[in-house]
Each structure stands twice: as structure tokens, then as C-alpha cells.
Amino acid sequence: MxxxxxxxxxxxxxxxxxxxxxxxxxxxxxxxxxxxxxxxxxxxxxxxxxxxxxxxxxxxxxxxxxxxxxxxxxxxxxxxxxxxxxxxxxxxxxxxxxxxxxxxxxxxxxxxxxxxxxxxxxxxxxxxxxxxxxxxxxxxxxxxYVKPCSRQPLTFKVEKKLLSFNPNNKITVKGEIDRTCLKPGDSIHLTMTVTNDSNVDIYIKSQLVYFNTYISKGESPSKHIEKGSIPGTKETSPTIRANSVLELERTIPILDTLYSIQNSKIMVGEFKVKVTVKAPFPHGKAYARVPVVIGWRKEEHESLIQRDLPPSYSEAIRGNN
The missing domain is CATH 2.60.40.640 (Immunoglobulin-like)
Structure with missing residues (x-):
């Protein structure tokens, strides 16, 4: 033993x-x-x-x-x-x-x-x-370390056309995410302009969701995708009345335990901000999913590591001589 x-x-x-x-x-x-x-x-x-x-x-x-x-x-x-x-x-x-x-x-x-x-x-x-x-x-x-999908603010658009003979009977959401590469513990800031040109009341739901893709071995590997929402990140807007325009702001917290999984051949772990337009039955819904990366970039963390770590054993020995 x-x-x-x-x-x-x-x-x-x-x-x-x-x-x-x-x-x-x-x-x-x-x-x-x-x-x-x-x-x-x-x-x-x-x-x-x-x-x-x-x-x-x-x-x-x-x-x-x-x-x-x-x-x-x-x-x-x-x-x-x-x-x-x-x-x-x-x-x-x-x-x-x-x-x-x-x-x-x-x-x-x-x-x-x-x-x-x-x-x-x-x-x-x-x-x-x-x-x-x-x-x-x-x-x-x-x-x-993670590689960002984009370092700039990212715009997106969701458009929902209702079941109607009037082609202008639709809802349009134009939004912007302030950044798409975040550190654990950060927050995502989301702004949206909702134009409801329809004759029904609607509302907007936003949340952070995850997609885990598992990859099997072999010449023709299979993939299995697991997805779901992150608890505590879902928020529903106030009712947006027919034929109105509403400005929305939203802050989505990022838990310090969340981290994108990259650099692996067996799993890819991704996060996305999902924005959904929900209209009453029978019109259904439409949504956009904007990818975000959570983690440290190499250049962000290198200086922090070098500043905080103690000297190596060999450096300490040389310093005492």
C-alpha cells in the first residue's frame, strides 16, 4: 500500500x-x-x-x-x-x-x-x-480558454406574420446584444424595439438557453443534442398592445458556473439568447437564437495569471542565493 x-x-x-x-x-x-x-x-x-x-x-x-x-x-x-x-x-x-x-x-x-x-x-x-x-x-x-463568435455588439431581427389576408398584419422585433463573449458572472444587456402592426396583443419572452452536442467515435460519427433553458434567466415582457411600438431593455445574469465547452472532439457546449414573439392562438410564435460564448479569452487572462501566481520552485531557490 x-x-x-x-x-x-x-x-x-x-x-x-x-x-x-x-x-x-x-x-x-x-x-x-x-x-x-x-x-x-x-x-x-x-x-x-x-x-x-x-x-x-x-x-x-x-x-x-x-x-x-x-x-x-x-x-x-x-x-x-x-x-x-x-x-x-x-x-x-x-x-x-x-x-x-x-x-x-x-x-x-x-x-x-x-x-x-x-x-x-x-x-x-x-x-x-x-x-x-x-x-x-x-x-x-x-x-x-474560449474563442469568441464576435467581439462587437450584435443585432438581430424576429418577424412574425399573422394568419391574415393583410400582408402588413405582422410583428417585428429589432434588437441588439451589447456583447456576445462574456466572462462567467457577467451580464448580457439586451435592447429591443417591438413594432406590433397586428390586430392582436402579444408579448416577448427572452431567456438564455444551452445546446450540448455529444459526438460518438467512428468514421461516420453520430451526434446527440441536448438542449434546455438556464434557470433564472427567463423573462416575459408586459403585454404589447395591437398597433403599438414598445422599447424593451433586459439584463440577463450569467452564473459564474457557466462556461462554453470548446476544444473537445466529444462534446460542444454552446449558449444562445433566445427571443420569442408569442401571439395568441392560432397565430403561434416566432423566435431568434443569438449565439454567445461564455469564458475567458487567452489574452484576457494571461496577465492576471502572471501577476497573481507565486514564483516557481526554481525561481525561489535562485532568489535565495
Missing amino acids: SPKCQIIINGLREGHLIAGQRVTGTVKFAIYKTIRYDSIDILFVGCGQCYFTSELLDGEYETITLSNEERYVFINKNLFKPAEDQMFEPGDYEYPFEFSLPDDVPSSVKTASCDIQYKIFVKFSRKGTFISKSENDLTVPVYG
């Missing part, structure tokens, strides 16, 4: 790591009897797996389970390599470590169909025995 370890990460900002970040820390463990280890290593591993069901029609319906998996990062850093006759005597030990995360890893995520996670664990190796991991590993959330 390998020793129980304590893995301490320096400057673990708000409980997570960021893509491209230099990670420093210390491994601590206790030895209770004289023993030899041929190598002690620390590993950082990031993997993803998705799984979903699909129906095939070949004479009759058949439900099959599809899956995919992907490795994003595998870092192995040696902490200790003994001399030929070196043994560990009973006592407390600690070893510093440092490594850098790749820039292009996706964010951690766990849904009913996909799990992307990153773990740190310590490996103790002895000749003639199986390599064993430490009793406790450390799961660390990672936020990946």
Missing part, C-alpha cells in the same frame, strides 16, 4: 485552474517503516468520455449505446529518484512540483451524457511490485 498523500496547489484561484497556467505546489506524505521506492512521480491527467443512446431503423427499431473518449493532457513529473542503496526511513516528507497546462484543453464538465475531468495523483514505484497510486487523488476543475 502506498502512503497517503496531501497534494497542495499554490494559488488555486477560486478552486480551479486555468488553461495555460503554470501550476506549483507540494506533495506531503508520511513513512512509518523503512522502505525503498525506486521512483515517486506526480501525474496530471485530463480525460473525457461521452455516452448516449440512438435508435437505428433496419427493418425494426434498435436502441444502441454510442460513446467516445478523449485524452487532453498527460503530464508525468518525477519527484524522487533514489541512489542505489537509498531507503526511506520513518518520518514526514515533502517534495515541490511544478508543471504547465496546455492552452487548448476544454473546461471541466459533468452532464448526464459527458464527463470531462482533470486529476492529480502521486505514483509510488517499487521493483518487483505493481506500481501503486497514492490513497487519495485530487480532482481539480479546469477552465479552458
Whole structure:
């Protein structure tokens, strides 16, 4: 049995790591009897797996389970390599470590169909025995960088023509989103001009929705799309009377736990602002979905990381000499 370890990460900002970040820390463990280890290593591993069901029609319906998996990062850093006759005597030990995360890893995520996670664990190796991991590993959330769909305000339009012989019997919504690339915890500011040229009262509903696309492996991969609305983001306008014009403003909060999933071959996680024109029966509704990206851009976060992280072990040693 390998020793129980304590893995301490320096400057673990708000409980997570960021893509491209230099990670420093210390491994601590206790030895209770004289023993030899041929190598002690620390590993950082990031993997993803998705799984979903699909129906095939070949004479009759058949439900099959599809899956995919992907490795994003595998870092192995040696902490200790003994001399030929070196043994560990009973006592407390600690070893510093440092490594850098790749820039292009996706964010951690766990849904009913996909799990992307990153773990740190310590490996103790002895000749003639199986390599064993430490009793406790450390799961660390990672936020990946995102690429924006647009950095400028974005305009959109929704038009709903009613069931009528009059072609001018319609509703038009012209709107603008102030920005489409946001950081977790930000807010989306939405302005709309609603022109109701119809003879019915209507209202406008807006909300933030998500689209998770899962992709199976194989030469002809299948896709499964999961979608829904983000709780707490739905809002319905006051009644907009027939033959009237109304200016609307809306602020949609972005939870600090929301993050777009990019840089993965097994899952794409997207967000959109959905604006719906709702007219009474039998006219139905019309809507527009405007894509937004939630996350940190690389250039935004690099200076923050460099400013806040402690010096590396090697830098600290050089500074004391």
C-alpha cells in the first residue's frame, strides 16, 4: 500500500485552474517503516468520455449505446529518484512540483451524457511490485480558454406574420446584444424595439438557453443534442398592445458556473439568447437564437495569471542565493 498523500496547489484561484497556467505546489506524505521506492512521480491527467443512446431503423427499431473518449493532457513529473542503496526511513516528507497546462484543453464538465475531468495523483514505484497510486487523488476543475463568435455588439431581427389576408398584419422585433463573449458572472444587456402592426396583443419572452452536442467515435460519427433553458434567466415582457411600438431593455445574469465547452472532439457546449414573439392562438410564435460564448479569452487572462501566481520552485531557490 502506498502512503497517503496531501497534494497542495499554490494559488488555486477560486478552486480551479486555468488553461495555460503554470501550476506549483507540494506533495506531503508520511513513512512509518523503512522502505525503498525506486521512483515517486506526480501525474496530471485530463480525460473525457461521452455516452448516449440512438435508435437505428433496419427493418425494426434498435436502441444502441454510442460513446467516445478523449485524452487532453498527460503530464508525468518525477519527484524522487533514489541512489542505489537509498531507503526511506520513518518520518514526514515533502517534495515541490511544478508543471504547465496546455492552452487548448476544454473546461471541466459533468452532464448526464459527458464527463470531462482533470486529476492529480502521486505514483509510488517499487521493483518487483505493481506500481501503486497514492490513497487519495485530487480532482481539480479546469477552465479552458474560449474563442469568441464576435467581439462587437450584435443585432438581430424576429418577424412574425399573422394568419391574415393583410400582408402588413405582422410583428417585428429589432434588437441588439451589447456583447456576445462574456466572462462567467457577467451580464448580457439586451435592447429591443417591438413594432406590433397586428390586430392582436402579444408579448416577448427572452431567456438564455444551452445546446450540448455529444459526438460518438467512428468514421461516420453520430451526434446527440441536448438542449434546455438556464434557470433564472427567463423573462416575459408586459403585454404589447395591437398597433403599438414598445422599447424593451433586459439584463440577463450569467452564473459564474457557466462556461462554453470548446476544444473537445466529444462534446460542444454552446449558449444562445433566445427571443420569442408569442401571439395568441392560432397565430403561434416566432423566435431568434443569438449565439454567445461564455469564458475567458487567452489574452484576457494571461496577465492576471502572471501577476497573481507565486514564483516557481526554481525561481525561489535562485532568489535565495
